[in-house]
Amino acid sequence: MAYHLRSASAPSSPRSNETKVEQQLQSLSTATSSPSATIDTMCDGLRTLGDLFGCIEKMVCTPSNQASLCQTVQVRKAVEEELGRSLVLLDLCNAMRESFMELKTIVQENLLVLRRGEDASTHAKTYIRLVKKTQKQFKKITRKTVSDNKQCRVVMLLAEAREVAVSLLESTSGLLSKQIEMPKWSLVSSRTFQKSKVVCEEEQLQALERGIGDLESGVELLYRRLIQNRVSLLNALSS
Known part of the structure; x- marks a missing residue:
């Protein structure tokens, strides 16, 4: 069952706004790192x-925050560093989006294979290789995203949100990999299908396809918001 978080709407007080965002980031990190997390949780x-x-x-x-972001050389440097790290996260989002598109294509091909009663082993191996490739790309990128910046509260929130994003995407990649490796997600079947087995596998693949589509939409939203944050930070630095 999906973990439903509270609305992220902003309260009127700037200080309470910051506190609420920080609390929800912590709640989000706890929910998505839980062993009971599902694809719905990640979506x-x-x-x-x-x-x-x-x-x-x-x-x-x-x-007030635009002024504070340029108030000292140290804070300005922290903003510039966060802008650099946000590019790394954007690259990760792009890699995940491309992988989701390929995964959906492979799932659709497997559905056709099942319905024709053919051997799905080749497609299954391709599917597993793609997920492992995504995980390798992810690990290579995430090593560059750690930040210990505490110069400015807004920048600190951006750093915390970025680290939660990296962790969430890592958990998503790992969850997909585990589901593929579990027997109930096995895509390798004998040439002789029992009707009930085919129906069951079709339902599993259709559910996985929907889940990947929802994940794709979620990463797309995250990508757009990251771009908006970059534009706002750059505007603040140039003001």
């Missing part, structure tokens, strides 16, 4: 994280 998490980045972007755009 909800991506949507919530997109909303939280939207709240942070609104904070960045306030006159």
Whole structure:
């Protein structure tokens, strides 16, 4: 069952806004790192994280925060460093989006194979290789995203949200990999199908296809919000 987080709408007080965003980031991190997390949990998490980045972007755009982001050389440097790290996260989102598109294509091909009663072993191996490739890309990228910046509260929230995003995407990749390796997700079948088995496998693949589509939409939302945050930060630096 999906973990439903509270709405990420921004309260009126700037301080309470920051506190609420920080609390929801912590709740989101706990929910998506839980052993009981599902694809639905990750989909909800991506949507919530997109909303939280939207709240942070609104904070960045306030006159007081725009002034504070350029107040000292140290804070300005912290903002520039966070802008650099956000590019890494954007690259990760792009890699995940491409992988989701390929995964959906392979799932659709497997559905056709099942319905024709053919051997799905080749497609299954391709599917597993693709997920492992995604995980390798992810691990290579995430090593560059760690930040210990505490110079500015808004920048600190951006860093925390980015780290939650990286963790969420890692958990998503791992969850997909585990589901593929589990017997109930096995795509390799004998040439002689029992009707009930074929129906069951079709339902599993259709559910997986829907889940990947929802994950794709969530990553797309996150990507758009990251771009908006970058634009707002760059505007603040140039003001």
